[in-house]
Amino acid sequence: MLTSGALALTLLLLVLSLLLGLVRVLKGSSLEDRLLSVLLLGSGGVGILLLLSLSMQLTALIDVALVLALLAAVTAAALTRRGSEHG
Amino acid sequence: MSGLFTWLPDLLLAAMLVGLGWATVSSTDLRRSVALFIAFGLLLSIAWARLRAPDLALAEAALGAGLSGALLLAALRDEPPAGAVPEGLPRWLRTLVDLLAASLALALAWVLWETLSEPAPARLGEAALSALERSGVSNPVTAVLLNYRAYDTLLELVVVLTAVLGVVTLGRERPGYRRAGPVLYSLVRWLVPLLILAAGYLLWIGAQAPGGAFQAGATLAAASVMLRLSGIDSAGLPNGLAGRLVLRVTLSAGVGLFLLVGLGVMGTGRGFLHYPPAWSGGLILLIETAATLAIAAALALAFRGGRPAGWEADDPDHSPRERRP
Amino acid sequence: MAELLALLLICAGLGFYLAGAIGLLRFPDLYTRLHALTKADNLGLGLLVAGVALLHGSMLLALKLLLVWLLVLAGSAASAHLIAQHALRRSREP
Amino acid sequence: MSLTLLYALTGTALFLLGLRATLLHAGLLARVVALNVSGAGVFLILVAIAYREAGQPVDPIPQALVLTGLVVAVSATALALALHRRLIKEQAHE
Numbered sequence A: 001m002l003t004s005g006a007l008a009l010t011l012l013l014l015v016l017s018l019l020l021g022l023v024r025v026l027k028g029s030s031l032e033d034r035l036l037s038v039l040l041l042g043s044g045g046v047g048i049l050l051l052l053s054l055s056m057q058l059t060a061l062i063d064v065a066l067v068l069a070l071l072a073a074v075t076a077a078a079l080t081r082r083g084s085e086h087g
Numbered sequence B: 001m002s003g004l005f006t007w008l009p010d011l012l013l014a015a016m017l018v019g020l021g022w023a024t025v026s027s028t029d030l031r032r033s034v035a036l037f038i039a040f041g042l043l044l045s046i047a048w049a050r051l052r053a054p055d056l057a058l059a060e061a062a063l064g065a066g067l068s069g070a071l072l073l074a075a076l077r078d079e080p081p082a083g084a085v086p087e088g089l090p091r092w093l094r095t096l097v098d099l100l101a102a103s104l105a106l107a108l109a110w111v112l113w114e115t116l117s118e119p120a121p122a123r124l125g126e127a128a129l130s131a132l133e134r135s136g137v138s139n140p141v142t143a144v145l146l147n148y149r150a151y152d153t154l155l156e157l158v159v160v161l162t163a164v165l166g167v168v169t170l171g172r173e174r175p176g177y178r179r180a181g182p183v184l185y186s187l188v189r190w191l192v193p194l195l196i197l198a199a200g201y202l203l204w205i206g207a208q209a210p211g212g213a214f215q216a217g218a219t220l221a222a223a224s225v226m227l228r229l230s231g232i233d234s235a236g237l238p239n240g241l242a243g244r245l246v247l248r249v250t251l252s253a254g255v256g257l258f259l260l261v262g263l264g265v266m267g268t269g270r271g272f273l274h275y276p277p278a279w280s281g282g283l284i285l286l287i288e289t290a291a292t293l294a295i296a297a298a299l300a301l302a303f304r305g306g307r308p309a310g311w312e313a314d315d316p317d318h319s320p321r322e323r324r325p
Numbered sequence C: 001m002a003e004l005l006a007l008l009l010i011c012a013g014l015g016f017y018l019a020g021a022i023g024l025l026r027f028p029d030l031y032t033r034l035h036a037l038t039k040a041d042n043l044g045l046g047l048l049v050a051g052v053a054l055l056h057g058s059m060l061l062a063l064k065l066l067l068v069w070l071l072v073l074a075g076s077a078a079s080a081h082l083i084a085q086h087a088l089r090r091s092r093e094p
Numbered sequence D: 001m002s003l004t005l006l007y008a009l010t011g012t013a014l015f016l017l018g019l020r021a022t023l024l025h026a027g028l029l030a031r032v033v034a035l036n037v038s039g040a041g042v043f044l045i046l047v048a049i050a051y052r053e054a055g056q057p058v059d060p061i062p063q064a065l066v067l068t069g070l071v072v073a074v075s076a077t078a079l080a081l082a083l084h085r086r087l088i089k090e091q092a093h094e
Helices: A002-027 A031-055 A060-080 B002-026 B030-050 B054-076 B091-116 B124-130 B140-148 B150-170 B182-205 B213-229 B240-267 B280-304 C002-026 C030-056 C059-092 D003-024 D028-050 D060-093
Strands: none
Touching: A002 A031, A002 B002, A002 B030, A002 C002, A031 A060, A031 B030, A031 C002, A031 C030, A031 C059, A060 B030, A060 B054, A060 B182, A060 B213, A060 C059, B002 B030, B002 D003, B002 D028, B030 B054, B030 D003, B030 D028, B054 B213, B054 B280, B054 D028, B054 D060, B091 D003, B124 B140, B124 D060, B140 B150, B140 B280, B140 D060, B150 B240, B150 B280, B150 D060, B182 B213, B182 B280, B182 C059, B213 B280, B213 D060, B240 B280, B280 D060, C002 C030, C030 C059, D003 D028, D028 D060
């Protein structure tokens, strides 16, 4: 009982920290700031998925976290790479 | 009190989804809009997890947050440097669209409220779940996709194939990317093998747990995208005369094998795609493997934005500047 | 007992996440924000993973969770570098 | 109010936001992005309807439908982007 209540609270706080990151995305003045927030949403998302895997008793969500972590790195590369036509 | 605790995260998530969606579509800066769309995909993946749809959460993590973002970012390169902003709609038309959207919103919200406040009636889903034992797999979503509604999935693979044929017909691929520096190179060296491994794992696990051909195909395509982004122009796709043939066979393998299996079981006196129960597990894995490779090849080609060099022997678009008038 | 320890670990991890998010919001420039964020990623998620692994109580899942953590660790390090490089390049060539 | 209703209404809002922006935006890429947001809204409604409280199995049919839809959406986006690229090229030649 204590565990499930505490998990609900931690989940709430983690979503809240994600919301803070989102504020930066929306306020973000430069492309790099938005990149940072996408990264934060990625790692925060992994955290939320892991907590949900406990509270919803759905261990498959760990696989989702794994794929999210892998693709976050691809996204970071896609956001920062420039085409060869720029010289 | 405990009710509020369990409710608040969902409320926050829903509010964040709407806020991000709003910001994505209302931004006038395309780069910002695409970055926001990627963040939107990440959140959506959490929403699928929350709605007990781990199959979708997997697909969204690979497709929505990963590949769509990469596709859109690559397309930003096509925009002319200082493109003239096309003229918007006249004011009265904008007001009309706003009014239409608002009334549609009210109508839809009312319909959902009316239908969803009542307890859920018996749906097709129960029939699907009760027949699960005879489907050859134990993941209900995979059973629906590759057994009960295999027709839909076959046609969906046709859609993917048609779309990628459109992409390669419309033009040549974009120029590649700059050579990777040491940091990106070391990232590629561990990330690409892991993506390929993860694709294999998702394909295999799809029979009994969340996963399957779509998630695996998207993850495999991400490996190719990563190679391309790091300046390796071939991006792991086969090259040369023989390579072109291999690529074409791979692209059509999903549809082809699906059809072959469907027709094959007809030879044993059953209906089209009515697998014999004893064989269905193996046949589904066979079809899913081919579909994974086909989807991965299609998405990898889509990321390039057109046909690779040497796709056809005499390419009419080879040098657009020397085209005859 | 193990459950209490797990909850403590998760809460500690959460603290780092919140600190990272606040840093992202409050720090003056990109490079300090980058620093705040990578700290949050690495430590926060590490503690959270340890707690979640304890509560799941399965060796196989624990290994998978460890893999998730290592992936985020390596991914965020490389991404932070890419972002800093991108920012530097843009400030040099307008 | 149930979880189903909350997410279905969220989906409705996203569908209409996307639809409105698709109609109003002049830029083609902006329209493609807006259409994707709109599609996500439809998916959200479908999956919300499939949701069941813990203890009951969720309805797998809408989920399979949406999984197909996700892949089709990405393919359609790829085709739209290729058309856009061709259009830019043709305009440059004029």
